[in-house]
Amino acid sequence: MKKELEKRTVTGPDGQVFEVDPLKDYFCEATPTVQTGEYLQIVEDLFNWARSNSIWVLGFGTGCGAIEMRPLMTPRFDAYRYGVQWRATPRQSNLFIVSGYLSVKTLKRVVRAYEQMQSPKYVMGLGSCTINGGMYWDSYNTIKQLDDYLPVDLYVTGCMPRPEALLSGIEALKKIIREGRGEGANIYAERFEWYKANQKKVIQDWDMPDYNW
């Protein structure tokens, strides 16, 4: 545990002494709950259509595959015409593209960013590294199977996948969302204990709350 995250007593400017517990004061520790569509099926279908046609990608380049996302924004592939946008903040994004190898250090940030996204949220694994470790299969500091740590909706294979493959992956994801199967956030909530145990197994210096949305 980092020193700045430990409980401490602080004297305020007016001489008042109070206790600060950063993990409790700065983060919410309530665990996620399963949230299903509360509306009529026809409304939920409309929402799913809207969700599938407005995919906001978290601009967090986690591995070498991130380099394949740049051509998607530029004239040759222009993903914007398919309703795909890149956002700079997890709060506004609903698709997390884990682009290639994921080191344990990055996994920590990925978990934190994923938990800050609003549901329904989707995870796409890019390249063989997220499926079985790829060329890092015997590495000591990268994870082997992304599905053990986050609920993955879709894998795009290749090393690295070309932008065309990524676009086709996004089209496949749209189909999944429209059919109402893009419920990764609920799977994460249902199997929360299991995911957390897996995450804690690899992240040795676990100095964040269990859930930090």
Place this chain on the structure above:
Amino acid sequence: MDFEWIKIPYALLSLFIVLNYGLLMTALVTKIGARAGRRYGIPIYQNYIDILKNMALRTSLTHGVMFYLGPVFRLSGGVGLLLFMPLIFGSEMFSNFSFAGDLMLVLYFIFFGMLGMALGAGESGSPHAAIGVSRGLSQVTTSELPLALAVFAVALQYQTLSITDIVAAQQHGWTSWTLFTNPLAVIAAMFSFLGSMMRPPFDIVLAPQEIPIGPPTEYHSSYLAAMQTNRMIFAVAKVVVYMNLFFGGASNWFELFIKVFLIYLFSAFVGVCFPRFRVEQSVRWFLVWAVPPGILAILLV
């Protein structure tokens, strides 16, 4: 001026028309910007889907009361701006709640949303939001200065603070527009217009390429949907202010659509041609290039 209840549904109708027009027009301008970059661009209806999607998100969290109120203030800034000025000149239906002395109110409403947003973003606690607020407020303050000077020049020129009277004074053919009777004020105001339209070279506050996305870093789901709605209304409302003050107003919806589109296109045109300023560069640019024409306009009137 007497108040009539029928004005309320009329005002709501004009709000509805402006919202839809804003949604379509901003998408069209984005598309034009994309074409300038040799892209195809978003579908014309993308804004509707984005707002619907944001409202359809199942979870949302808040950081306190002010965090709730930030988007509300922002939206009331845009809606208030629209409702307190005449949209269509001479129309009983679409002159809204414009009374004498409404120019000051309009100036205030332009700034109001920004201040509310700053409070809400401050409450969110994200350091990126705080950086965005400080950048945004310093830029908006300097870009409002030439606008205020230009508005005073126009008010002095027509000897009135009523937007309706200012529009009425410009109804003698296009040579009677403020654009031709007081070009210095219009130049100062158009420079200021660039600053408030969130396009390059002045889009550092909300630029998607910046790591902190600015004040709305923490905003999501329906909060963000409210802010997107405001962005569509505010863009049109602000252009309508310019149209009324400087470009002769509009006597029917068609004229309004064309004029608003062309004035808005001006900022997009400058935006696709120039790279981005840093905040201190943009502040200096406003003080050096936009304020002097404003002062001259007041002196010459």
